Amino acid sequence: MTDDRRRAVLHAIVEGYVSTSEPVGSKALSTRQELGVSPATIRNDMAALEEEGLIAQPHTSAGRIPTDKGYRSFVDHVAASALQDSQKRAITTFLSDAVDVNDVVERSVRLLSQLTRQVAVVQYPSVRESAVRRVELVRMGADRALAVVVSADARVEQATIALGEDPSEEEFERVAREVNQVSVSATPSSLQGDLDAWAAHDGQPLWASSLAGAVAKSARGGTVERVVFAGTANLARAGTDFEADAMGSVLDALEEQVVLLRLLHEMTGQSQDVAVRIGSETQHESLARTSIVAAGYGADNGGLSLLGALGPTRMDYPGTMAAVRAVARYLSKVVEA
Amino acid sequence: MTDDRRRAVLHAIVEGYVSTSEPVGSKALSTRQELGVSPATIRNDMAALEEEGLIAQPHTSAGRIPTDKGYRSFVDHVAASALQDSQKRAITTFLSDAVDVNDVVERSVRLLSQLTRQVAVVQYPSVRESAVRRVELVRMGADRALAVVVSADARVEQATIALGEDPSEEEFERVAREVNQVSVSATPSSLQGDLDAWAAHDGQPLWASSLAGAVAKSARGGTVERVVFAGTANLARAGTDFEADAMGSVLDALEEQVVLLRLLHEMTGQSQDVAVRIGSETQHESLARTSIVAAGYGADNGGLSLLGALGPTRMDYPGTMAAVRAVARYLSKVVEA
DNA sequence: ATTGGCACTCGGGCGGGTCGAGTGCCAGAG
DNA sequence: CTCTGGCACTCGACCCGCCCGAGTGCCAAT
Numbered sequence: 001m002t003d004d005r006r007r008a009v010l011h012a013i014v015e016g017y018v019s020t021s022e023p024v025g026s027k028a029l030s031t032r033q034e035l036g037v038s039p040a041t042i043r044n045d046m047a048a049l050e051e052e053g054l055i056a057q058p059h060t061s062a063g064r065i066p067t068d069k070g071y072r073s074f075v076d077h078v079a080a081s082a083l084q085d086s087q088k089r090a091i092t093t094f095l096s097d098a099v100d101v102n103d104v105v106e107r108s109v110r111l112l113s114q115l116t117r118q119v120a121v122v123q124y125p126s127v128r129e130s131a132v133r134r135v136e137l138v139r140m141g142a143d144r145a146l147a148v149v150v151s152a153d154a155r156v157e158q159a160t161i162a163l164g165e166d167p168s169e170e171e172f173e174r175v176a177r178e179v180n181q182v183s184v185s186a187t188p189s190s191l192q193g194d195l196d197a198w199a200a201h202d203g204q205p206l207w208a209s210s211l212a213g214a215v216a217k218s219a220r221g222g223t224v225e226r227v228v229f230a231g232t233a234n235l236a237r238a239g240t241d242f243e244a245d246a247m248g249s250v251l252d253a254l255e256e257q258v259v260l261l262r263l264l265h266e267m268t269g270q271s272q273d274v275a276v277r278i279g280s281e282t283q284h285e286s287l288a289r290t291s292i293v294a295a296g297y298g299a300d301n302g303g304l305s306l307l308g309a310l311g312p313t314r315m316d317y318p319g320t321m322a323a324v325r326a327v328a329r330y331l332s333k334v335v336e337a
Numbered sequence: 338m339t340d341d342r343r344r345a346v347l348h349a350i351v352e353g354y355v356s357t358s359e360p361v362g363s364k365a366l367s368t369r370q371e372l373g374v375s376p377a378t379i380r381n382d383m384a385a386l387e388e389e390g391l392i393a394q395p396h397t398s399a400g401r402i403p404t405d406k407g408y409r410s411f412v413d414h415v416a417a418s419a420l421q422d423s424q425k426r427a428i429t430t431f432l433s434d435a436v437d438v439n440d441v442v443e444r445s446v447r448l449l450s451q452l453t454r455q456v457a458v459v460q461y462p463s464v465r466e467s468a469v470r471r472v473e474l475v476r477m478g479a480d481r482a483l484a485v486v487v488s489a490d491a492r493v494e495q496a497t498i499a500l501g502e503d504p505s506e507e508e509f510e511r512v513a514r515e516v517n518q519v520s521v522s523a524t525p526s527s528l529q530g531d532l533d534a535w536a537a538h539d540g541q542p543l544w545a546s547s548l549a550g551a552v553a554k555s556a557r558g559g560t561v562e563r564v565v566f567a568g569t570a571n572l573a574r575a576g577t578d579f580e581a582d583a584m585g586s587v588l589d590a591l592e593e594q595v596v597l598l599r600l601l602h603e604m605t606g607q608s609q610d611v612a613v614r615i616g617s618e619t620q621h622e623s624l625a626r627t628s629i630v631a632a633g634y635g636a637d638n639g640g641l642s643l644l645g646a647l648g649p650t651r652m653d654y655p656g657t658m659a660a661v662r663a664v665a666r667y668l669s670k671v672v673e674a
Numbered sequence: 675a676t677t678g679g680c681a682c683t684c685g686g687g688c689g690g691g692t693c694g695a696g697t698g699c700c701a702g703a704g
Numbered sequence: 705c706t707c708t709g710g711c712a713c714t715c716g717a718c719c720c721g722c723c724c725g726a727g728t729g730c731c732a733a734t
Contacts, residue, residue: 039678039727040676040677040678041676043727044729060683062727063726134473156485160437233584233589236585236588248570255570360696362696363697365695375707375709376708397697397716398713398715399697400696
């Protein structure tokens with residue numbers, strides 16, 4: 001089947017280019033045992049592949065390298081390789097003795113960057129709406145207070161409230177008592193409404209409503225989505241894949257966070273499984289030469305968080321996908337427990 | 338005074354090299370109006386400076402570049418330049434509307450990286466020991482609990498406690514009540530002792546002592562020292578100052594954090610003011626070609642935190658020092674308030 | 675459909691030659 | 705004793721021309 005062989009040729013080109021970072025020619029391919037055909041045959045296939053826009057040559061009389069489209073075809077048709085046992089063991093041993101959420105995320109991102117040899121990014125687990133266990137109000141000065149919300153699933157959120165006036169000690173205490181009563185007795189779904197109703201009562205100070213809002217928001221998931229990175233050094237080591245300038249743009253994009261987060265969300269939007277964006281597919285100027293492999297993790301009942309690996313388009317896709325998938329699975333287990 | 342002129346020559350070399358990133362020769366220097374002498378004279382001075390090890394030439398018949406020692410001399414003898422008004426305004430406007438500690442640190446590090454065009458690093462404010470306002474205990478499963486400690490200065494710390502057994506609901510509640518009584522009534526200095534005494538009482542479960550330890554630790558300052566970065570892209574843009582490989586090492590060292598923290602501590606150990614480490618002075622292989630400008634901030638009664646800028650040895654020292662000092666001063670004000 | 679053969683193209687590497695910036699040294703002037 | 709102008713020298717950067725070989729496209733043959 002000539003179609004099969006063409007695919008094989010493409011895969012061989014991808015693998016060759018990924019491992020040597022040099023354009024691969026027909027002769028080199030024919031000596032690989034995989035496809036037992038002559039260079040001339042391969043050249044014909046290459047011409048066809050180039051016609052389809054799957055490969056290109058950097059200049060005449062050089063070997064071929066995959067285009068973004070070529071990588072895409074490769075990724076779509078290749079089965080993600082299995083992780084080596086040593087790597088599986090690494091995951092469990094490395095992550096099992098984490099002590100809290102912070103630690104888990106921290107360890108995960110480091111692990112992922114080591115496994116993939118790329119830049120790893122992990123978003124903090126997003127949490128589902130949960131009951132409030134206690135609200136602590138701390139006076140911080142004449143017109144500011146700190147609200148600490150401890151939720152039933154052991155999250156702790158804090159928010160500062162502008163009071164706009166200087167309530168007496170007794171009133172402050174009273175409000176604190178009441179907001180506790182209301183919040184703790186409410187179910188997650190009724191929380192917002194209950195709090196609003198309470199704040200609207202006669203006799204409540206103006207700042208009661210901002211307090212109510214802050215508490216509700218904290219229960220809902222609270223603070224901004226945060227992501228952490230590791231392995232940015234891998235970008236620098238990526239050899240000739242990046243000009244110094246291009247690397248600057250990538251690092252900027254990473255620090256930007258918001259761009260990356262949106263991208264990750266888009267990628268994992270539909271499916272739970274590993275998703276890949278290749279080069280220009282990122283639709284982002286500064287990421288034109290980078291690929292992202294991402295997956296969601298966490299409870300599948302909505303509270304989905306993201307993690308992924310980012311590197312030059314010339315990356316080991318099967319290996320990276322396997323690592324991302326494995327870490328995502330493991331994190332899901334940990335977070336759900 | 339020949340000695341004065343030599344210094345002037347050194348400074349001119351440093352400034353020239355910093356701004357052009359190319360070795361500077363005697364002719365170019367003589368045309369600068371600063372020192373009104375002929376190239377030949379400058380050559381003599383250069384020979385002397387080279388003898389002293391302050392400058393060097395990359396290869397014969399090229400201009401001179403400063404050595405680490407040369408930069409050191411420059412830094413020691415130059416007055417830190419003043420910030421431009423626009424920059425001063427930038428600091429105040431940029432930092433004034435921060436809402437909480439997280440936000441302050443986040444904004445500071447970004448600001449510093451923009452002002453210096455280097456990698457900026459800011460350590461979270463370390464806090465002095467403070468009274469405990471409330472301890473919240475949340476059951477997290479059969480044998481684990483989460484302790485949330487809210488301290489009087491509005492910090493919130495959390496720690497997980499391994500219970501090692503499965504206490505009854507009543508006992509759990511009782512311990513929670515008691516640890517609150519003890520903690521809240523204790524003064525900061527007596528806290529550790531009071532908690533230990535309480536945990537050692539008859540009838541306390543085994544895990545009471547780990548709870549006591551966690552609470553005391555949280556009050557003392559709690560979690561690990563954390564640092565945040567910004568502007569790593571500036572490293573990449575630093576032109577030819579770094580090989581791709583060297584840059585990888587630097588990024589690694591940054592992620593390591595512990596190395597950097599130790600270094601920062603050493604630097605600011607004695608004095609409160611801006612400190613500079615140049616190239617090999619860092620005593621660290623991977624930072625051999627980078628310099629660090631650091632300063633402490635925060636209350637001078639012990640709780641000193643650190644911030645700084647890191648970049649290639651070929652950096653604008655006066656400007657960087659001014660920016661670091663300004664941000665440190667501003668942060669001190671904010672944190673003390 | 676596959677293969678061997680063949681002419682062609684073009685980038686990379688090598689050697690040689692030139693150019694110029696920068697130096698060190700020295701003798702002379704202030 | 706210090707500064708200056710002059711001079712010969714060095715050596716890296718750059719340009720040019722050359723060759724080589726990898727890799728290609730095309731074509732005729734199987």
